[in-house]
Amino acid sequence: MKIETLPLATAPTTAPRRPWKKALALLLIVLLAGGAWYFMRARGAAAPAPDAAAKDGPKVAVYELSKGDVATIASRELRLNLPLAGALAPSEQATVKAKVSGVVLDTTLQEGTAVAAGQVIARLDAADQRARVAQMQAAYDEATARVSLATKNNANSQALLKQNYISQSSVDNTQNSVELAQASLAAARAQLDMARIALADTVIRAPLAGVISKRHVQAGEKLAPDMPVATIVNLRLLNLEASVPASEVPRVKIGQEVRFKVDGFARRDFVGKVARISPTTEAGSRSMVVYISVDNSDAALRGGMFAKGAITTEKSAAAPLVPLAAMRELKGDAVVYAIVDGQVVAQRVSLGLRNDDDGVAEVKSGLQEGATVIVARLDAVKPGQKVRVGAAPPAPAAAAAKG
CATH class of the missing domain: 2.40.420.20 (conserved putative lor/sdh protein from methanococcus maripaludis s2 fold)
Known part of the structure; x- marks a missing residue:
């Protein structure tokens, strides 16, 4: 008996099929088909019937505004305004000058100090003026005595004339002596008054109320007549001097309101009124100066400040x-x-x-x-x-x- 050996079976080269993949693909196909059917149904239901659309009519467009x-x-x-610009200046200012010569004894007021009208701002050495007053007083007393003597002589001459002891010409001479003595007395009185005035002028007083803007002398200096002592400005009332084109001047009237601003006072408006209008144009610019009165009771503004604003030439209710x-x-x-x-x-x-x-x-x-x-x-x-x-x-x- 012959026994043959069979060859061993070889393993398959391909992997066995997996049935779950086929089932998954089939499920996806079913889901896609169902979704498409549902979408088509919803779209058909949302579409309005032709009769319903015709019944509602066309829609009205509304424009959106921002x-x-x-x-x-x-x-x-x-308000109709005319722009302008200019500088502020005090309406009143004075430079006080010496009327007599003398050495300055004291001047205690400094720049920026407020002064009242008549207040003493400086004193001069008055020794020379006192001596002059004494001299003129003596001359006046002498002239008074001469008038008294001439009057008595004239009275005696009148009595002698009545008794025919003297001539009329002698009486006329005594009468003329009285008149000359009286004239001398008047001259002496005038000289005495002038000396007294000079003595009073050694005390220098402020001619107006205001603020000292500049002191020109110091104690110990020798002053001559007409030398400046101090400059005083009154800031309670200022003038805004602004140039306006000549073509616009017919629109400007006295009393019109002016509103302006000043550097440093950005949040404050100042008000003034047209006070004067220059009668002539300025050479070269062909413009006219308008003077605007500004009440400065609170002393907020200062002379020389630059202002910019406008004149209200016309205003409606x-x-x-x-x-x-x-x-x-x-x-x-x-x-x-x-x-x-x-x-x-x-x-x-x-x-x-x-x-x-x-x-x-x-x-x-x-x-x-x-x-x-x-x-x-x-x-x-x-x-x-x-x-x-x-x-x-x-x-x-x-x-x-x-x-």
């Missing part, structure tokens, strides 16, 4: 003001696009004063305070258009004008 596209009409005064940007022309009429109940309305208006610098005009008729107008140029917005303003409130016209 807060910068509109303004609210406010009421206030409208409080009235609605419309921004010039809101004005339009429709069929030859001045109109604005007002918003009434969410709709644009072309509103005719009548204007009064117009201020191009502030960009506003006075409304005589056609608009009331609180009305909302469109200031932006929007081609798509026409009368009859439905509009809606954003949640932010519109800027008032007055605030827009100030900005």
